[in-house]
Every structure is written in C-alpha cells, then in structure tokens.
Amino acid sequence: SSELTQDPAVSVALGQTVRITCQGDSLRGYYATWYQQKPGQAPVLVIFGNNNRPSGIPNRFSGSNSGNTASLTITGAQAEDEADYYCSSRDTIDNTVPFGGGTKLTVL
C-alpha cells in the first residue's frame, strides 16, 4: 500500500487564494481525489479526475496533478471553506485506497 503526505494546517485570508498539496507515489498512476470535511459531518467530494467538480461544488475549487504531487486550489476563499481537506488516490499495485493525513484550512 502507498502513503499520501499533506501539510497538517494551512491558513488563508478571506478572499485570497490558497493551495493545499498532497504528495505520494500513487499519484503517478491515479489522479488525486479531494474531500472536504467539516466538523461533525461526513466527507464531501470536491475534486476528482482531471480537475472535475461534482454538481454543487463552487468553481473556486480546482485541482491539478504533476508527477507525484497534487494540489487543491481555492481561489477567493470563503468563510464556509474552513474545513479539513483530504486527498486520496488508488495504489496501482495492490488497488488499495490511501488517504492523506488531512489539511486543516483556517480562513482568517
């Protein structure tokens, strides 16, 4: 199985742009998937594949992938974006599903 690494915490001023990164070998084979989790709630899918957003996810959320690194960018962060963000993918060898440790985003 593989591992994904995220910065534990990131902060951004209201209305500014923030990038959350994720690193791991599995990202060389599979695009990263990003989930948002607010306190007391189940995770919500925000980005999958080559920068795809599910219905209902604002277009200020975008994703990118390069080599073993993936990024989630929030352009014009809002107060409601304050949450934990998890990256995930899939291991090309054993098909397990790793999660990153999560990044706590604070909107100042």
Next chain:
Amino acid sequence: QVHLQQWGAGLLKPSETLSLTCAGYGASFTGYYWSWIRQSPGKGLEWIGEINQSGDTKYNPSLKSRVTISMDTSKNQMSLKLTSVTAADTAIYYCASGWLQLDQSYYYYMDIWAKGSTVTVSS
C-alpha cells in the same frame, strides 16, 4: 434522492465482532464500488476496504486479517465485519459508494457517503 443509510451496534466490548450494514437508495449503483472508511477521534480518514458488484474485495493490509466485507446486490446492501475489536477500533465508521475510472485516465472517487456510525469499544 440518492443516499446511503447505515446501521449496526454502537457499543462493543473488547474481543467482540463489529458488524455494520449499509444500504443504498435512489439509484441502481450499477458498476459502483462500495467502501468502508473510519475515523478515530480527532484523527484522519482510514480506508478499511471495498467491494464491487462482482463481489471482488480489497482490504487495507493493516486490517485485512480481521475484516470481511460482503455485498447483497439484490438489496443494494453492503456489510462490514471486524473481528476481535479493541479500543483502537473506536471510531466513526462511514460507508461510501464510488466510481473507478480506468479509461484514458485513471481516477477513483467516492461521491456518496452515509452520515456515519459511532462505534465505541469499551469494557
């Protein structure tokens, strides 16, 4: 409205078997993968394992010896059994359904999540 609903015992004693069931409503879920994920108090997400509609399973290597995931496609239901639980298995357990894309680009996502079940292991 497409949604998942899960249920099962919330309080267990050490060495007992955790048993949870998850049912899908509002869609056929054809081709979807069904997963269990857990989150220990104050910690991140941990994938437990998955099953597809063909009955093929994959498990987290760290839990593989204790986990069984099964599926009843006729009922759109998935079940989780985790044997010999300890306090370290105390967590919120989520079921989720997702899609594995293997055509031209590779990605996997879980787009439908249940609200989660709190499971506490205590003597």
